[in-house]
Amino acid sequence: MVLWCGLLCGSCSAPAAHIGPLPAIGPDSTVQVAAGPQYMRSAVHQLFWGKHYRKLWAVPVPARVFNLRTAVPGGFTPVREGGSFQTKNLRLIDRDDVEYVLRSVDKDATKALPVRFQKGLIANLMKDQTSVINPYGAYIVPPLAKAAGVYYTNPRLVWVPDDPALGEFRPSFANALYLLEERPDGDQRDSPNFGRSARVESSRKAFTNLAYSHHYRVDARQYLRARLFDMWLGDWSRREDQWRWASFPTAGGTVYRAIPRDRDHAFFKFDDGVLTRVISWIKTNYQSFHGKIRLQDVEGLNRAALPMDKSLLAYLTADDFRQVADSMRQQLSDAVIRQSLTVWPRQVYALAGEEFDTKLRQRREQLPAVAAKFYELLARDVELPGTDLAERFVLEPLNEWQVRVRVFALQAGRRDSLLNERTFDAHQTRSIKLFGLGGNDVFELHGLPAARFALGIYDGAGQDVVKAQNASDKPGFTNIVVYDSGDGNTINGSVKGLKVEPYQPRAQEFDAAGWLLRHRLF
Incomplete structure (x- = not known):
């Protein structure tokens, strides 16, 4: 520098x-x-x-x-x-x-x-x-x-x-x-x-x-x-x-x-x-x-x-x-x-x-x-990128203060392999952003975390799937936004508390080449 x-x-x-x-x-x-x-x-x-x-x-x-x-x-x-x-x-x-x-x-x-x-x-x-x-x-x-x-x-x-x-x-x-x-x-x-x-x-x-x-x-x-x-x-x-x-x-x-x-x-x-x-x-x-x-x-x-x-x-x-x-x-x-x-x-x-x-x-x-x-x-605002290959992101609330995020590699004909996981605590973390980047990614919500977390799902390139499981009985006090670029994604938008907003991805959010801009390397 x-x-x-x-x-x-x-x-x-x-x-x-x-x-x-x-x-x-x-x-x-x-x-x-x-x-x-x-x-x-x-x-x-x-x-x-x-x-x-x-x-x-x-x-x-x-x-x-x-x-x-x-x-x-x-x-x-x-x-x-x-x-x-x-x-x-x-x-x-x-x-x-x-x-x-x-x-x-x-x-x-x-x-x-x-x-x-x-x-x-x-x-x-x-x-x-x-x-x-x-x-x-x-x-x-x-x-x-x-x-x-x-x-x-x-x-x-x-x-x-x-x-x-x-x-x-x-x-x-x-x-x-x-x-x-x-x-x-x-x-x-x-x-x-x-x-x-x-x-x-x-x-x-x-x-x-x-x-x-x-x-x-x-x-x-x-x-x-x-x-x-x-x-x-x-x-x-x-x-x-x-x-x-x-x-x-x-x-x-x-x-x-x-x-x-x-x-x-x-x-x-x-x-x-x-x-x-x-x-x-x-x-x-x-x-x-x-x-x-x-x-x-x-x-x-x-x-x-x-x-x-x-x-x-x-x-x-x-x-x-x-x-x-x-x-x-x-x-x-x-x-x-x-x-x-x-x-x-x-x-x-x-x-x-x-x-x-x-x-x-x-x-x-x-x-x-x-x-x-x-x-x-570093724990205050967290960004978790995928890659230009296909990944599966799984969010699972453990209690009203904690949410676990796991990322798997999607492998055709084989069991998905765990790449990373971490449990976040709302006492330390206020926002989590997931970036699919390229590939046909899957985002799974195994329940809806409490509104103490601001959760953002950014689809990026590819035709992605966003789905919520075991969440229909949640009261809606959540703070989850799916940012949909409109390029053929499948989104379960019927879950109460799950917001879907159209957006135009910035270059730094779209794919692997764009993500390199965050590192001043492209």
């Missing part, structure tokens, strides 16, 4: 210890270099625009000189430039066609501005606020993620000189600091930090499969673990393009497990200036890394990932959230935290080591409370 574009222009949105397959960098020289000495500003400037991590940006640290020809046997070949508005990326391949990426340590968000604003006061302020990012924060993540059971990349700090081997990319990438890390994509069977998956896919590919077929699913508890880890790090920029997905074959199809990437906004420090604090009240997703995670800020901290969270965590219970949080709290021990900080260069540790040790331990103790608040937010 681009840090400043939403705020100002209204658009969009020492080397680390080796814990994976990243090869050792060859015996080139080292240099002492500061990541961003230009971010040291006057006391008055810092009063209004924040101290942030300016001292870390200004301190010289050792970095390995990166020679593309000698860094690994056979060398690296640069193949493609990429990156976001802030970060410059250069994709590399080794002689075995394994992919890596150089990611710029320094950032420049001014490219997100209209051309006429890319120079001048606004651009200078945007560039200055790069100092909210800890330039060495990504280095301590691998040992912490490994302890927490979360997949991770292995960034290393390197200095890229004016190397002729850069070829056409030489003018843009020479003479700068970068993070070198493996690229989570394709065959990763030699990578334990990616689960040794034989096929790692992009979010676009994974979510397309999830929306088109119920033969694909996400390991929801593993994704929840990764999301709680994000919150512990204060990493609020977790939209769909910040993830890759390790796939694993199962008896029923394929399961995906989440690979977080791009930790630029972990340990974000923003609200320590007069003006930046005011901005943080407006832009509540700009959460700073303090020793205490304020529960009232959990919603803002997770706003970027909300579409993913609502889709992927919909069937987990409060107990699931509590169990995952409790296990992480145990795994992220004081010893693990202390050891993770030792990967920092001594110059960085001297400035930030004690602060991070204290804050990480304090935030760890809050994980159960944060998980409970996270569950509460």
Whole structure:
């Protein structure tokens, strides 16, 4: 996510210890270099625009000189430039066609501005606020993620000189600091930090499969673990393009497990200036890394990932959230935290080591409370999509406060197989929306839930059937609406309390291709 574009222009949105397959960098020289000495500003400037991590940006640290020809046997070949508005990326391949990426340590968000604003006061302020990012924060993540059971990349700090081997990319990438890390994509069977998956896919590919077929699913508890880890790090920029997905074959199809990437906004420090604090009240997703995670800020901290969270965590219970949080709290021990900080260069540790040790331990103790608040937010309004294959949705009131939802795969000539189920409680949930998407779906009401729940059934594409069973004696104090697009559905409209309303489906409600719009992937 681009840090400043939403705020100002209204658009969009020492080397680390080796814990994976990243090869050792060859015996080139080292240099002492500061990541961003230009971010040291006057006391008055810092009063209004924040101290942030300016001292870390200004301190010289050792970095390995990166020679593309000698860094690994056979060398690296640069193949493609990429990156976001802030970060410059250069994709590399080794002689075995394994992919890596150089990611710029320094950032420049001014490219997100209209051309006429890319120079001048606004651009200078945007560039200055790069100092909210800890330039060495990504280095301590691998040992912490490994302890927490979360997949991770292995960034290393390197200095890229004016190397002729850069070829056409030489003018843009020479003479700068970068993070070198493996690229989570394709065959990763030699990578334990990616689960040794034989096929790692992009979010676009994974979510397309999830929306088109119920033969694909996400390991929801593993994704929840990764999301709680994000919150512990204060990493609020977790939209769909910040993830890759390790796939694993199962008896029923394929399961995906989440690979977080791009930790630029972990340990974000923003609200320590007069003006930046005011901005943080407006832009509540700009959460700073303090020793205490304020529960009232959990919603803002997770706003970027909300579409993913609502889709992927919909069937987990409060107990699931509590169990995952409790296990992480145990795994992220004081010893693990202390050891993770030792990967920092001594110059960085001297400035930030004690602060991070204290804050990480304090935030760890809050994980159960944060998980409970996270569950509460997601349980309030629930959306349960099908796929473009045929499914059967079964709603069954258990009492006046609870309703159970089960989703089955419809299989011709075979017994329907249960895909998901969850019991919802009106003390926590006020609305449930079912989206059939494509396929000829069936919606069954085994009794009519009380009006405490607002239930919406959205037919989407296909010729669907909506029917109510054992509901004729209900008094009609219900709040159920069937949204009928008029494309040949069969609806039992004679049941008292069941409302049918004609509607024109929005693209995001119609089918799998439309549903991808919710995830900004189509």
